[in-house]
Amino acid sequence: RLTGQQQEINSLMQRKSAVDEENARLKNEFGNLNQKFKDKSKELKDTEECARKKEEQNRLVIKNLEEENKGFNICCADLLSDLEKLRKQEAQWKKEKSGDDARIKNLETDLAETREQIKHLRSICSNLSSQVAVKQEELFQKDCDVVRAK
Numbered sequence: 001r002l003t004g005q006q007q008e009i010n011s012l013m014q015r016k017s018a019v020d021e022e023n024a025r026l027k028n029e030f031g032n033l034n035q036k037f038k039d040k041s042k043e044l045k046d047t048e049e050c051a052r053k054k055e056e057q058n059r060l061v062i063k064n065l066e067e068e069n070k071g072f073n074i075c076c077a078d079l080l081s082d083l084e085k086l087r088k089q090e091a092q093w094k095k096e097k098s099g100d101d102a103r104i105k106n107l108e109t110d111l112a113e114t115r116e117q118i119k120h121l122r123s124i125c126s127n128l129s130s131q132v133a134v135k136q137e138e139l140f141q142k143d144c145d146v147v148r149a150k
Helices: 002-149
Strands: none
Touching: none
């Protein structure tokens, strides 16, 4: 009976030793896994912090770009307003130029007519000068005749 108990004790001791070894192995594995978990947790925390910083930077960049865009929109609106004013001014100038061109054409026509009138009046003046010269010659002849007659 003692030998059976001794065998059972030996068997239990072997099982205990095996369980202790398994326990030690599991503790070691648990320690390794726990360290990996801590490392991964730190890595996750660092990644989240980096992502948060990037997100904050992106928000700032977006805010700055939106402000810059507002400035560009105001500038564009001003330029469009200036362009519209310039187009209206151009239309006004074209209208005035058209009126000026019509006046110039009328003045050129009047000038041509006036030149024709001057030409005609010079011709009349030349004819009258010729007639005056003839009359003066006739008058001179008559004066001479009167003087001879006396």
